[in-house]
Every structure is written in C-alpha cells, then in structure tokens.
Amino acid sequence: MILDGQLPNAIATAAQTLQRGELLGLPTETVYGLAADAGNDAAVAKIFEAKGRPANHPLIVHVASAQEVTRFASAIPDFAQRLMDAFWPGPLTLILPRRPEVAAAAAGGQNSVGVRCPSHATARAVLQAAQALGVYGVAAPSANLFGRVSPTTAAHVADEFGDGLLIVDGGACEVGIESTIVDCTRGVPILLRPGVFTPEQLGQACGVSVVTPDTPQADAPRASGTLESHYAPAAQVQLMSAADLQTAINAQAPAAGRVAVWSRSPLQVPFSMAARFNLQPMPESATDCAHQLFAQLRSFDAQGVAHIWVEHPPHTPEWDGVRDRLTRAAAPTR
Ligand code: TXA
Ligand code: MG
Numbered sequence: 001m002i003l004d005g006q007l008p009n010a011i012a013t014a015a016q017t018l019q020r021g022e023l024l025g026l027p028t029e030t031v032y033g034l035a036a037d038a039g040n041d042a043a044v045a046k047i048f049e050a051k052g053r054p055a056n057h058p059l060i061v062h063v064a065s066a067q068e069v070t071r072f073a074s075a076i077p078d079f080a081q082r083l084m085d086a087f088w089p090g091p092l093t094l095i096l097p098r099r100p101e102v103a104a105a106a107a108g109g110q111n112s113v114g115v116r117c118p119s120h121a122t123a124r125a126v127l128q129a130a131q132a133l134g135v136y137g138v139a140a141p142s143a144n145l146f147g148r149v150s151p152t153t154a155a156h157v158a159d160e161f162g163d164g165l166l167i168v169d170g171g172a173c174e175v176g177i178e179s180t181i182v183d184c185t186r187g188v189p190i191l192l193r194p195g196v197f198t199p200e201q202l203g204q205a206c207g208v209s210v211v212t213p214d215t216p217q218a219d220a221p222r223a224s225g226t227l228e229s230h231y232a233p234a235a236q237v238q239l240m241s242a243a244d245l246q247t248a249i250n251a252q253a254p255a256a257g258r259v260a261v262w263s264r265s266p267l268q269v270p271f272s273m274a275a276r277f278n279l280q281p282m283p284e285s286a287t288d289c290a291h292q293l294f295a296q297l298r299s300f301d302a303q304g305v306a307h308i309w310v311e312h313p314p315h316t317p318e319w320d321g322v323r324d325r326l327t328r329a330a331a332p333t334r
Pocket of ligand 2: 141142150
C-alpha cells in the first residue's frame with residue numbers, strides 16, 4: 001500500500017510499522033529503501049528474505065542525526081567526523097567499526113557497520129518518530145530485488161514488492177543514485193562506491209586524500225554494490241561512443257528486437273528503421289542524469305525493448321557515480 005507522506009498520520013504510521021518489526025518502503029534523497037529496525041534481528045531477516053539477498057551482505061543503518069552514530073560505531077576517526085560534519089544529512093555512507101553488541105544481523109556479521117544520515121525531509125521525520133519509539137537505527141538497502149535496478153519512486157517499490165508492503169510516498173528521489181560509500185575502518189578513507197561526491201570533494205572536506213580503485217595501493221574490500229553485475233534491467237545494456245552508436249544504427253544490428261538508445265549526441269535513424277529504434281535524449285549534466293537514470297532504465301524495460309544502447313558518459317569525476325551504475329548494468333550476467 002502506498003501512503004502519501006504528506007498525510008497527517010503517515011509519519012506516525014510508518015514509525016509504528018518499524019517499531020512492530022515490519023518492513024517499510026522508505027523514501028530517501030538517493031533511492032527508496034526497504035527499511036526495518038536495525039536493532040531487531042528478526043525484522044532485519046525479513047529484508048534479506050524479501051530482497052533475495054544473501055544474509056552476509058551488510059546493510060546500511062540510517063540514523064536521525066549524527067549523535068546516534070555512537071550507538072552503532074565503537075570509534076569515529078577524525079577524518080570520518082569531518083566527513084559527517086561536511087556532508088550530513090546527505091547522500092554519504094560511512095563504514096565504521098561496529099559495537100559488537102549491536103546490529104549484527106544488519107551488518108551481515110561484519111565487525112564494521114555502514115551508517116548514513118539521510119537528508120530527505122520525510123525520511124528524517126520517519127527516523128525521528130521511530131527514534132521516539134525506541135528505534136535508533138533503520139537498516140535499509142535499496143528497495144529492489146537483489147541485483148536489479150534501484151527504485152526512485154514509490155511506484156517502483158510497489159512494482160518490486162507488491163501491494164502488501166507499506167510504502168511512504170516521498171516523491172521522486174532527488175539524487176537518483178545510491179549514496180557514496182567511504183570505508184573509515186582502515187586508517188585512511190577508502191571509496192567503496194562512487195555517488196554524487198567526487199573523491200576531490202571528499203578529500204578536501206576531511207583533509208586526507210581518498211583512496212579510490214584508481215589509487216595504485218588500493219586494497220578495497222568487497223561490497224555487494226561492487227559485484228560486477230548489479231543494477232541490471234531485463235533488457236541487455238551496452239555502452240558505446242556516439243560514433244559507434246551511429247555505426248550500429250546504420251548497420252541495423254542487432255538482428256532481433258527493438259532498441260532504446262539513450263545519448264547526449266544527436267543521432268540519425270534511417271526512415272526504414274524508425275520502428276526499431278527509440279531515441280531518448282540523455283541529460284547534459286551528471287546530476288540530471290543521475291536523477292533520471294534508474295527511472296529511465298525501468299521505463300525502457302516497460303516498453304519491452306530487447307536492447308538498451310547508452311552513450312558513454314564523459315570521463316570526468318562528477319560522472320563517476322553514473323558511469324559506475326551504467327557499467328554494472330551492462331555487465332554480462334548475474
Ligand atoms: O543511498 C543508499 O545508500 C541507499 C538508501 C536506501 O539509503 N541504500 C543502499 O543500500 O544503497 P544497499 O544495501 O543497496 O547498498 C549498501 C552497500 C552495499 O554495497 C554493502 O555491501 C555496503 O553498502 N555496505 C554496508 N555495510 C557495509 C560494511 N560494514 N562494510 C562494507 N560495505 C558495507
Ligand atoms: Mg542496492
């Protein structure tokens with residue numbers, strides 16, 4: 001059931017749902033989450049079951065304010081504190097050493113825990129109301145089946161989990177791709193998942209340069225968002241340069257199926273091929289593109305296309321998050 005987040009009782013109903021140990025579709029500024037009380041292992045188990053996600057893949061714990069972090073984290077390095085000061089509330093997740101007595105199931109058994117304080121007004125209101133009921137952290141992975149495209153509207157969440165799930169409608173997610181994840185358990189900040197913040201922005205804010213997969217000494221641990229194939233629509237995704245896209249259109253390949261083309265560059269479709277190709281303009285800015293990305297992939301799937309051809313995003317840092325999601329969507333098999 002989709003509940004309008006603006007209705008007077010929506011926040012209270014959502015908070016009570018979490019307190020009862022039930023699942024909730026929660027809007028955030030990045031993507032919608034499938035939420036449960038992080039302190040209730042049975043509730044957290046329902047998340048893994050509903051998503052079909054392996055129970056050793058850790059979840060992010062969402063908190064109402066930075067003050068709540070020490071309920072979950074046993075230590076906060078100075079650089080992590082500076083990241084929180086600079087970017088919270090907002091689309092940044094920090095991996096911190098976990099207090100052994102809390103949130104073991106949510107953390108997938110790891111001795112670390114991912115924590116994030118979201119900025120979405122409805123998310124914050126739900127987290128605050130839940131906290132007043134004794135729910136101090138809310139575990140929430142993206143509200144999609146494991147390996148599939150993340151949801152950025154309440155309707156997307158209902159498409160994934162059906163009408164039985166209570167979903168708070170907070171509108172279309174502003175950011176559109178998942179939070180930037182920085183591992184703060186290894187002495188220096190390590191970028192685990194790119195999002196809207198560039199490594200340079202993060203490094204400037206915390207005074208320590210951020211280790212990225214491009215850094216030669218990088219030793220980044222495995223995370224489910226880093227599985228090669230992830231965020232995959234049903235149609236086959238391919239990334240190409242504008243020139244290669246035009247060549248492929250002219251060559252009339254592939255043999256079967258309709259093709260959606262998402263590009264910033266203008267392309268020409270021969271008149272005889274007009275029914276086969278659906279050309280959609282890709283936004284010029286990385287933030288607009290991130291905002292549209294998952295809804296666009298879902299919409300192409302809904303049109304029943306067999307292939308989605310996407311123009312390579314520019315190779316600049318502000319496109320890292322979009323490029324990462326598209327590259328994974330294009331990875332061959334799950
Ligand atoms: O924007 C977001 O982060 C969204 C919204 C709902 O907040 N959530 C989200 O959750 O993207 P999920 O579960 O789809 O991705 C969580 C990522 C996974 O890649 C997971 O492996 C990583 O965070 N993660 C969580 N806890 C971790 C830990 N202790 N160590 C390493 N990676 C961790
Ligand atoms: Mg996810």
